[in-house]
Amino acid sequence: MSETTSDPTAPVASPAPVSDFVKSEKPREPLLEIEGLEVSYRTASGEIPAVRGVDLTVHAGESVGLAGESGCGKSTLASTILRLQPSNATVRGGIRVCGKDVRTIGWSDLRALRWGQAAMVFQGALHSLNPVQRIGDQIAEPIRIHDSTPAKGIPARVRELLNQVGLPADRAQAFPHQLSGGQRQRVMIAMALACRPELIVADEPTTALDVMVQAQVLSLLTGLVEELGLGLLMITHDLSVLGSTCSRIAVMYAGRVVEEGPADEVFEHPQHPYSAALSAAFPRIGDPAARYAPAGLPGDPPNPQELPSGCTFHPRCPVALARCSEYDPPIRMAEPNRPVACVLVGEDGRDRSAAQSS
């Protein structure tokens, strides 16, 4: 690992791959367990399905990536984890965070859960921070509300958190507009860590950041997962980011998970045509096949109000068959622990090209 830092305020360099860490641990109760989650919004024009049956698990020390574009339901899913969904949302299915059923626990238990055990890092840090409050006070706020740290100890804890995210302690006196985009994102992460959670849900943490700043923030997140044994659920549409930071990836399309598996496998050898398209959208630099050949899908991500029949991906799918417009795709296991929702994937791991020729 190339160490270019000698100053203590620099972020921690990227640690060893997390998958090794997970494999060596005994199986523990998962930090996040989502089973058969369905969420729909009640509107004047009827019931709109946003999430249509999702299973997802995150263990301690594991970082799981959820890949998807606008309208796939990933933000809705994230909001249900801490029961932050809008009031017109109907939720069905199971959501367990640190063993507690989020849908049915009482208000005081939920409050203790929020921030104390699971925290969220939102996208668009510029708009999520209060522009007229100093950074230090904003970081201290969750501590004051949720934690039992005495008031005297709070400034020290704020300094500790700023240190952990790689910001100099004097930034506590700054206002949000005085910080750069990357620094604001670090402040969001510090706020999420304030009450020592076990699970962090990051919704588009590096969108709109420069590639170098993105690398710094991602390296910070993976460092924290390693150091503190946190569970991380990272949600973004940038599959390449997930490919290099997470141990597992689930790809969402139109409210369902269409592929799941080890991160590098899903990124390098995607089995579902949609994952393949998402992966191809981030070309390998140096690959001559990608020169002058930008890869994309025709059409647009589906509108939840007007989902296509059968396999919702079929209008855009490059290898769609006639039956794809009529039947929901079955979930096939391309390999153990590798579900793919596509009719062209064989149970024995045959890839699509072999299936196509039959």
Place this chain on the structure above:
Amino acid sequence: MTGPLLRVRDLTVEFGARGKPIARAVDGVDLDVDAREVVAVVGESGSGKTTLARTVLGLERPTSGTIEFDRSPLPTTVRGLRPYRRRVQLVLQDPTGSLNPRQTVYESVAEGLRIHRMVTRSTDSESEQVSRALTHAGLRPPENFFLRYPHELSGGQRQRVVIAGALALEPELLVADEPVSSLDASIRGEILALLLRLRDELGLTVLVITHDLGLAWNIADRIAVMYLGRLVEYGTAEQVLSEPRHPYTQALLSVVPEMHELEPTVLTGEPPDATRIPDGCRFHPRCPALRDGRAENAAITEACRGKPLPVINTTEGHVAACWLPETHVR
């Protein structure tokens, strides 16, 4: 040889209000863009790439230096710039914000035609020209889109409308500032493929401004890497991205998530500030070569810290603005 379509020499663009320190967003840039070329200017925020693009478009006034389009210098008055605007057009980053929410697609595309009174100059009616522009931008059939409002379209469609608005003027050069960064991943490819198709079918020259190296790999012929107002490396896409010479380019490439060949070199230090440009090589406070000893081995640390580098000449193949001897190999 008719020479480059766009020729920028020694361009400097400064911003400063009374009492505030002067920010030199562009600090000495030479750039040549040939006709039918796709050139990508790559850099991060603070590099000055957006200011460079806006100055080429005539939206900012250069403090010094020259810009020549088709061998004549850029006009300086608003009136003088009008005919220029027909030949050089802009595609912005945010397609939602780029369209007036109170104008239909038809009106947005026809705007340019009306400003330049192009309907009276040609035999085609206004709606024919609008149809043609929308078709070139991939919105078919065009009539279906005439009366739609921006909020009824998807992000990709909006960007196509913006492109159609630019195409309606039949420009020769298209400046695209982060054309796909706010679009979903699966539709980026379509818009990028559209830009390439426009180059092939309409002979357009494209100047793309982006921080996404993958995008540059996908569509650029040549790449210019910018840091704090200057070009630090220039060459064909293969040269710059497969054999990067400048330490900054190498660091940028190494942290691209899908890059596995290089070890990630995460830069630290303050992000570039155009009001406080360092002495000597402007990259030296963050340069990995200074930290890991390469500079010392080449005995150039004094030069890095004190001796300003010459502006690189973009007519000489693969060049990099660095004192390290290995960056000067041909």
Place this chain on the structure above:
Amino acid sequence: MSDLTLTPRRLTWQRRRKSAGRTWSQFRRHRSGMIGLAILVFFGLVALLAPALAPRSMIEVTEATGGVLQPPSWEFPLGTDENGRSVLALLIWGARVSLLVGLLATAISMFLGTLIGLASGHYRNFFGAALFRITEWFLVVPFLPLAIVLASLLGRSLLNVAFVIGVTSWPATALLIRAQTLSIEGRPYLERARALGAGDWRQMSRHVLPNVMPMVFANTTLTVAIAILSETTLSFLGLGDPLRVSWGSMLDDAFQTGAITTGAWWYFLPPGICVILVVMSFTLIGQALEEVYNPRLRDRT
């Protein structure tokens, strides 16, 4: 040469009308706004039909038939004034003046305010800054002394009253329009218009103004309310047209003739109540309009 050019434009206007229809149906759901509208329509009709409701002779001093300051009776439902004229007739004719002056003054104020607000927001050079300073200066100067000075200089007539009110109330609108202009100027579609080659006039008229209009609209109704109050005040101070009856002049006359001390409530209460009702109606309409326009903007994002 196809005739398609006509159709998109015509259809665009159709869509504009449809969207106006949508605005109306949304407005209808606001009970307060509808009440305000009903009150306004009522007074508007009264003002328009004044000659039919109360013949002109009823307000001529020389043709007064009633006693002095008589309480309400069958013949004079709201009693009489100090000249023996029917107070009800005065009220009806007064509606004309108050509404007319109010609307005229608002037109002047909105025109000036929008023009100056747009220009000072759009032009970033010395011109724009100068306009802004002028706006600020006018804002600081107290309305009443300025109005009194102007009215005494120009002479007492309806037109002058409207002019005085218009010229002293435009700064508030200008500031609001300027703030909105500044926020729109930063949006990418303005930059795109510039890149396409649009000049200042085109930018302001086709891009900034249409997006500022909703706010102008909602602000107008509130300005009318203020204008009517101002007219009442000026007339009350004796600066209005001496030959015309307005609610303010009625209050002035009531005051002068000691109606308050003698308890002739039918003289000073009705005009006061009418002013309050009209002002309130405009305010209710304005508030309802603001609510109609804001959620639309929120839905668009």
